Amino acid sequence: MNLNSITTSKESLPILLGLKQVSKKNIYIFPTDKEANEFKNNFSNLNENIEIFPGWDTLTYDSFIPSYEIQGKRLAVIHSLLTTKEVNIATSIKAVSQRLFFENLDVVEISIDQEIDFEILIENLIHLKYVRKDRVEAKGTFAVRGGQLDVYPINRTEPIRLIFDGDTVIELRNFNPISQRSSTVEKSSIIVPATELFQINKLDILEAVSSNKNKELDEYELFQYCQNLSSNHSLFNFVDKSSFHIVDIERCK
Template sequence: MDQVATDLMNRLPEEHVLTFPAEEMLAAEVATSSPNYRLQRVEALHALLENEDCVIVTSTSGMNRLLPAPAVFKQAALTLQVGGVVDLEQSRILLSSMGYKYEKMVLRPGDFAIRGSIIDIYPLNTEYPVRIDLFDTEIDSLRYFDASDQRSVENIEQVTVLPATDFVVSPTDFDAIGNRVQTAFKAAQGKLTSQDAQAKLEQAISPLLKLLLTSN
């Protein structure tokens, strides 16, 4: 796939050639779950939705990959601008549905944090994280900042935050998905005889359940 993309870039403008990396094998799929590969998939889907003039290169696994409905994915892009209005609670729900992970402080792409009237987001599609400073519900300022020292880098007027994953879930589906996961979790836990195995399963699933059942 990479060779095909490289060959096309030698014949077409580089910005018109996008890739959608995906693998069937678990180990390979873990490798393609890095922020860079997730960004490539998100940018490819975004280009399709915007009817951009481009070529998307993928594998058979990519063609068979389950994806959200176009309308759901399109709604997951968040455009922010100075003077705009933002609801803190709705932003938390939306960012979670976009695949962003709530943290006390943003350190890596895919993180977001809310502290008082400040929202920090580290989009996959920007070099630096974005800090949104609110006055009540109005965006008072937008700026890029350095995650390592929290210092401002550049004031901006507008930014578009793309999803942190190609697997986007509509916030209205959180309850239904959470209940299904909870039912499957309890059934799987009941089949385990080892307390250690039960504890490991709970440790792995509980954060996901908490996110799904408290996000709306």
């Protein structure tokens, strides 16, 4: 793994980034999320495969958890790192310094004409911390109605509807969570875990904070108590052959 510092003018930055690509996976670390997003917006015409790995949209002592949207984006980027041959990621110091509480990323991949045991699919969604409901209206939930399975992956802007014939997926569509009406057809979809804490064992957390092992924890408490765990994982653990580049914006001006 290479850790480089880029100190050049903004005009020549895209050229230098091209020269710096010593590997097919490159991560550019900016001071803030704002500058990482500006980089993608300004240079996406040169490379369409720039992804953003955002930091949590919360502060340390906020009384709420990072949004599903942010968690979904972070998990989707890690999936890209693990499964694609070429990827360019823009991120911030804050994002790469935040700990990750899983050693490997489990996802569900669905495509038209795929054969998958319906009951096993439900078990996999529960393993990924999706909550079964009567009707899918919010991210992180799924519902079953006969041979139809609705699920709202946190990495998608709309929920998806799977129609099965036995154990074969014969239809995959987006749908509106309010009207429940199906819309555009999809060929495939990736469902990432419903939370970054999908591998967390509640007993480990309670033991770390010396609390009653029968105590019920809500999502906010899980995120707060996880900070007491000894996990040292971060984005660096998922990029064995990637090249990290620190972009010094102040010296690029």
